[in-house]
Amino acid sequence: MLPLKVTGAEIRRRGKRLIGPVDLLLDGSGPTIVIGPNGAGKTTLLRMLHGIERLSAGEVSWACRLEDARQKQAFVFQMPVMMRRSVRDNIAYPLRLDGVSNRAARAQAEDWAVRVGLAGKEGLPAQVLSGGERQKLALARALVRDPEVLFLDEPCASLDGRAVHDIEEILRDTSARGTRLVMSTHDLGQARRLAREVLFLLHGRVHEQAPAGEFFEGPSTAEARAFLKGEIVV
Amino acid sequence: MNDLWQGMTQAVWLLISLDADLVEISLRSLRVTLSALVIASLIALPLAALLTVRRFRFRRMVVALLNAFMGLPPVVVGLIVYVVLSRSGPLGVLGLLFTPWAMIIAQVIIIVPLIASIAHQSLRELWSEYHDLLISLGATRFQRIGTLILDGRRALLTAALAGFGRAIGEVGAIMIVGGNIDHATRVLTTAIALETGKGDFALALALGFVLIGLAIAVNLTMHWLGQTEREARW
Numbered sequence: 001m002l003p004l005k006v007t008g009a010e011i012r013r014r015g016k017r018l019i020g021p022v023d024l025l026l027d028g029s030g031p032t033i034v035i036g037p038n039g040a041g042k043t044t045l046l047r048m049l050h051g052i053e054r055l056s057a058g059e060v061s062w063a064c065r066l067e068d069a070r071q072k073q074a075f076v077f078q079m080p081v082m083m084r085r086s087v088r089d090n091i092a093y094p095l096r097l098d099g100v101s102n103r104a105a106r107a108q109a110e111d112w113a114v115r116v117g118l119a120g121k122e123g124l125p126a127q128v129l130s131g132g133e134r135q136k137l138a139l140a141r142a143l144v145r146d147p148e149v150l151f152l153d154e155p156c157a158s159l160d161g162r163a164v165h166d167i168e169e170i171l172r173d174t175s176a177r178g179t180r181l182v183m184s185t186h187d188l189g190q191a192r193r194l195a196r197e198v199l200f201l202l203h204g205r206v207h208e209q210a211p212a213g214e215f216f217e218g219p220s221t222a223e224a225r226a227f228l229k230g231e232i233v234v
Numbered sequence: 235m236n237d238l239w240q241g242m243t244q245a246v247w248l249l250i251s252l253d254a255d256l257v258e259i260s261l262r263s264l265r266v267t268l269s270a271l272v273i274a275s276l277i278a279l280p281l282a283a284l285l286t287v288r289r290f291r292f293r294r295m296v297v298a299l300l301n302a303f304m305g306l307p308p309v310v311v312g313l314i315v316y317v318v319l320s321r322s323g324p325l326g327v328l329g330l331l332f333t334p335w336a337m338i339i340a341q342v343i344i345i346v347p348l349i350a351s352i353a354h355q356s357l358r359e360l361w362s363e364y365h366d367l368l369i370s371l372g373a374t375r376f377q378r379i380g381t382l383i384l385d386g387r388r389a390l391l392t393a394a395l396a397g398f399g400r401a402i403g404e405v406g407a408i409m410i411v412g413g414n415i416d417h418a419t420r421v422l423t424t425a426i427a428l429e430t431g432k433g434d435f436a437l438a439l440a441l442g443f444v445l446i447g448l449a450i451a452v453n454l455t456m457h458w459l460g461q462t463e464r465e466a467r468w
Contacts, residue, residue: 050370052366052369052370070372071372074370074371075366075370077366077367077370081363081364081366081367083364083367083381083385084360084385084386085385093371093381094371097371097372097373097374097377
């Protein structure tokens with residue numbers, strides 16, 4: 001379904017431009033890490049690429065039919081949605097939407113629960129999980145459909161070291177299995193650990209797009225250099 | 235005071251001896267109201283879910299109307315149903331007037347707005363929580379409604395209970411369309427009104443106790459049914 005081609009995409013709400021115009025080509029291999037100061041439009045960009053924000057102008061086009069593309073991608077939100085069901089049924093939910101039988105969906109969900117480190121918690125109501133466990137559940141629920149592209153919006157925000165480590169392990173594994181990750185983060189250390197490609201966002205535009213090595217060695221724009229040095233970029 | 239005391243003792247005796255009239259009237263009351271509740275829920279709950287997930291032109295107006303209809307005077311509902319079902323009315327050929335069906339129809343009209351309105355309010359909260367996830371997963375409108383009803387079942391049970399409470403205690407409408415005919419359409423509330431008028435406080439009080447008891451019993455049963463997943467707290 002890749003490459004993903006974005007041309008002149010803009011999102012305006014109530015007369016205010018949140019993001020754009022964005023021109024972007026997403027191809028090759030990931031993970032692609034989206035960084036940038038608060039309010040740069042990281043969340044909006046990811047939601048736009050995923051297709052859950054209405055475009056005000058421009059186009060986002062996949063290399064396949066839109067319906068197929070929608071089916072083969074998933075999104076992990078910064079605040080994961082815990083459905084009022086058991087952990088097992090939360091993870092099984094996307095499969096149930098696809099018409100998979102309850103038994104088969106639950107079996108797969110239990111398999112995924114173990115893979116993300118939620119073994120033994122399958123029967124618990126999702127709402128009693130801790131922050132890190134919730135994010136693991138959200139990951140499993142996103143991965144259960146075996147997506148080709150996975151968007152993640154700051155999945156490790158406000159998590160402690162252990163949980164971040166676990167989640168990064170899952171992400172590395174997922175990436176190695178061929179799922180293209182597109183993930184935003186405000187943690188530069190995490191960006192360095194995971195990135196193959198970096199998108200630096202500023203004021204709602206893609207300020208710089210470069211392979212991770214080049215970007216962290218020497219960004220080509222002054223703002224990106226300042227951001228990497230930890231200065232406040234406005 | 236003496237009247238009251240005598241009435242009370244006789245009422246208790248009627249209850250203990252399972253007086254035939256008392257049992258018959260109580261069962262009929264329960265049958266009519268539970269039928270009305272099932273029918274009303276089948277209409278009101280999907281309607282509430284539809285109003286939640288679907289944005290259409292007159293949505294706000296429908297919601298406002300539902301809220302307004304919550305306060306519909308039962309006597310007026312009875313009058314309208316009477317006119318519609320009477321021999322010369324548009325549905326007169328069905329011959330439903332002065333049958334339990336007429337009473338069920340009247341009660342359905344009275345409690346549908348109540349159930350739909352309460353259900354809509356709680357489903358709206360659930361929807362704002364689930365919205366992004368369900369859109370992201372590509373759930374169809376039908377699936378969205380199903381998910382909301384399933385996961386919001388506790389709140390919906392409360393809405394249904396409110397409907398039951400209103401229907402079982404209702405007297406104005408069913409008096410008009412049912413006619414309070416002995417062994418045919420006499421139910422608890424209409425019988426109480428009649429017996430009080432006749433001065434037979436014993437039977438009236440006994441019926442009153444049964445009415446209160448029924449309301450409590452059904453509430454407890456539904457509450458108990460709603461706790462099928464006991465350890466879950468949501």
